[in-house]
Amino acid sequence: MSLRTFELEIMRYDPDKDSEPRFETFSVPCEEDWVVLDAVNYVKDNLDRTLSYRWSCHMAVCGSCGMMINGEPSLSCKTFMRHMPDKIRIEPLANFPIERDLVVVMDDFMDKLASVKPYLVAKEKKAVEDGSYLQSPAQLKKFKQYTLCINCTLCYSACPQYALGEGFVGPAALALAHRYNLDSRDVGRSARADVVASNEGIWECSFVGACSEVCPEHVDPAGAIQQTKIASTLDYFKDLITPGRDK
């Protein structure tokens, strides 16, 4: 199999030694069908054992291996070397603090995910013996796209609002809230609204749309947020007209 040599310029940051990140260049002979993650693994196994990064499934579903590849938030297991120029710049995902090398601090994202109450709130608890809820394929299709988020956080890396604004709940978490809101089995929309329809929620979004452009699963969080804005505006007017209506 033919080999092509790439220059990998990898951002390094060792909190023990470095006061700020620096770049280090590695020459990596790559096979035709490699992805960027394979090249990074090559560096770790053969050139520098101290390189730190996250990865697991190598099939674009666990969401661990997001990196900035030539400035673009990408899953390194789904970015093919054959589409790359000879020189590749690899950095940790933007907009997150760097723990070390390519590993970023995920705490803020995890907190935001939990803040939107991303679980089914049923009208009344149903016993397992009573069987499943009925849900038509059409009802399923309504929210299915928004279930596909792998929590890779590429969208947070692409979002200038997350980078600038304090506390934006962010694309993936809001898309997940939308997923449950659209589910025919769920009645939790008003419980989620505290966070979702707050200033840090959907109204912080100015619809740059970058999140949807980088999303590897085509979740389209930007779309979810705009839809939530419309629904929440309608709610507001409905509340004005019929105060205390049943939500």
Next chain:
Amino acid sequence: MEMTTTDIVIVGAGGAGLRAAIAIAESNPDLKIALLSKVYPMRSHTVAAEGGAAGVAKDEDSLDNHFNDTVSGGDWLCDQDAVDLFVEQAPKELTQMEHWGCPWSRTSDGKVAVRPFGGMKIERTWYAADKTGFHMLHTLFQTSMQYPSIERYDEYYTTDLLMVDGACRGVAAIEMRTGQMRLFRAKAVIICTGGAGRVFPFTTNGAIKTGDGMAMAYRAGVALKDMEFVQYHPTGLPGTGILITEGSRGEGGILVNNDGYRYLQDYNLGPPDPWPRKKAMELGPRDRLSQAFWHEQKKGRTISTPHGDVVHLDLRHLGEKKINERLPMVRDLAISYVGVDPVKEPIPVRPVVHYTMGGIDTDIDAKTAVPGLFAAGECACVSINGANRLGSNSLTELLVFGSRAGRGAAEVAMAESTHVDESAIEKAAEEARAKVTGLFQNVGGGETISGLRKDMNSTMEEGAGIYRTEESLKDTCVTMKEIHARFANIDLEDKSNVYNTDLLQALELGAMIDVARAMAVSALNRQESRGSHQRLDFVERDDEKFLRHSLASYAGADDPGVDYRDVVITRSQPAERVYGGDQK
């Protein structure tokens, strides 16, 4: 050492660990749970499961059918009391998942849809398109967020179980972001750390599936059961080992050799028509299909590629619409990783290491022989999978035995009035810490992690692959013993604390070496062919001698000792496994 006192520690936040945590939280909200995982929960490898989860759903199906398929699929090495319990609980657990919001695919009347799977007589595999494990894991993770008693410790690498007076009373774990060792004191511990496919070079398993929990329990004195049974899945993508789900054959995909011939009919799986027929041809069990590939390859009827020989999985006749609706991920994976659009061309596939049937020896309540210690999920061996797991039984197993382990541990925790003495458990934790600091102090040994891993991978593939012989296995056992000794000479290049993946990979390698040795030695001792364990020198199944579970016990540098325990047989006597046209 910083100590956290809790009621129950769960190691592993994949499907099994999360299910256990929720079961505890629901059974008693006052119990404190520490859920430790070396990766964020949604990265756990349950996420990669594609095809579906089995549980009787149709009126014309029955629990007996599911029982019989599972027991014969496992070549009668399953404990039948456990299988009975499993098939009975399966539909309930899957319905519970539906109540928690799992987006199961639906039929036009709004009911949950089921698809056919290999070795299953009737459609009973619940699915969410071809991302079932992904949806189950995220549903469980998201559901778990509503229980305040579940305290998560994400990116905590557990190194040891802490034993006090012969009982398991906690764990030692490295907080990865600081590198500090932390001690967790508890009344009960549940291990849910998943499988060990990474022992082999070519596998569908993610980088994290390194058998850590198996090794921890093994070293703490629990036997590893039936470790010789390693499942090869017949359809992995060459090069990466990415899985193409059995669901693609369930939907009607066919396997052909270099002549375009459906070769499975030559291996007692035919006739090929009428199609589709359950438990026949492409819907035969995985062990048979992978073995058929091996024979085709010997006959020179496979197709050679730079990444090894392949056969073709042809989905074209399903049409674009069905492929997009039922198998969107398969299409995406094939296009991305082998440049083949299944709508237009057949997908190249070859057998790939997929699943460890064996694991930590537990009883039907997910309890191990060590007081206070439970295990569930792929790391455990209950055993319902016997010598060959049927596809889609594992995701269900996570739920059934995950919740059972959770409830069992809750009972233990409620019965214990006090925690063990701080000083006793600190002593155990100090020993665990000493092992880790020892790794840092190695210098000049000259062994590398990647070098040892490569050697382990290749000897396991050569000696303990789809077909095995006494000679190949003996070689592997010797080589693995050497590798175990060489492990003492690895040098850590990374001496820092924060997120030291060099250290973690060394610890994972140590676990894999122990697990691999249990596999090889158990395989050498089983002088028969059964399910996924095929010996060229003992080609028959030998119920007289080996209708028994193997139990490997840890012996440090020496090869493990292997004992046996009778299989529990309640109502299905061992018989020949029949697939294809010969079925009744």
Next chain:
Amino acid sequence: MSRKPYIRTLSSTSWWLAQPRYIRYMAREVSCVLIGAYTGVIVVGLLRLSEGANAWAGFVAAMQTPASVVFHLLALAFALYHTTTWFNVTPKAMPLQFGDTQVPGSIIIGAHYAGWIVISAALLLLAGV
């Protein structure tokens, strides 16, 4: 040693130059300034009209100066840009599903263009052009 997470900062004034997609976003947002300005021009025109024929004639003359023509061309370009960029994202904000089938984005976008043409034609007709 222990943790010391490094925080990269983003300039709050020039962040939008960092990526082409941010520049495109800014262009869409900035384009509304010219649309706003044009609305101002129309309001002034209405005021003049209410002030009598002379005032109106002066306004019309002012509209015919080269600077004004350039302004109109610019405003038109930005209005078109603004409109098309928003039309193109409408399927995201207002997806339509009938039964099992999702209405393709191209139809939703097409409907907006069709509506635009119909309304423009109606206005022109009313204006007697």
